[in-house]
Amino acid sequence: EAQVTQNPRYLITVTGKKLTVTCSQNMNHEYMSWYRQDPGLGLRQIYYSMNVEVTDKGDVPEGYKVSRKEKRNFPLILESPSPNQTSLYFCASSFTGTGSYEQYFGPGTRLTVT
Amino acid sequence: RKEVEQDPGPFNVPEGATVAFNCTYSNSASQSFFWYRQDCRKEPKLLMSVYSSGNEDGRFTAQLNRASQYISLLIRDSKLSDSATYLCVALSGSARQLTFGSGTQLTVLP
Secondary structure, three states: OOOEEEEOOEEEEOOOOOEEEEEEEOOOOOEEEEEEEEOOOEEEEEEEEEEOOEEEEOOOOOOOEEOOOOOOEOOEEEOOOOHHHOEEEEEEEEOOOOOOOOOEEOOOEEEEEO | OOOEEEOOOOEEEEOOOOEEEEEEEOOOOOOEEEEEEEOOOOOOEEEEEEOOOOEEEOOEEEEEEOOOOEEEEEEOOOOHHHOEEEEEEEEEOOOOEEEEOOOEEEEEEO
């Protein structure tokens, strides 16, 4: 089954404790992206990657890191989480090139930082 | 000003009603447009792409007006299962950046 998976789905942590949220897709997509969703603000892009070893900042990259060592994986790293990073996080992937390619989203990771 | 703006609603309509959602975008360089559907606490899923000529998929019709930078979604004969949040989305740039509106919440009542 074609899908984007994220782990963990739910995480409660404390300020300053490093964490990683994994994202994996099995559709051979070049493009991967991380979003956060907050009430009233909608989905905002954190980081994206056009291909292996190519990453770039989205609209709200502060406090986050990413890496793209393999095509299928795009982990999101919070080196020192803070309460304002409490949010619902989505990973997404799609093909690139010309045309309007659908972005497929993972099931989401609900993060609470206390 | 947000790049993609939607009326947040909520829209509460009876089953069988026709409901229309509107959306405006500020980036005239946006290349493609979509409507995504998001059920409570779930991931967004593509409902339909939006073309300048207008397009229809069953009970759903999407329209794009590039001159006015305006997008619409019409749902006819609404069903209980249409209850969700509808996200207006613009794609721009070679980086394929998606910009989302905040979403319009729809509840279809029996």
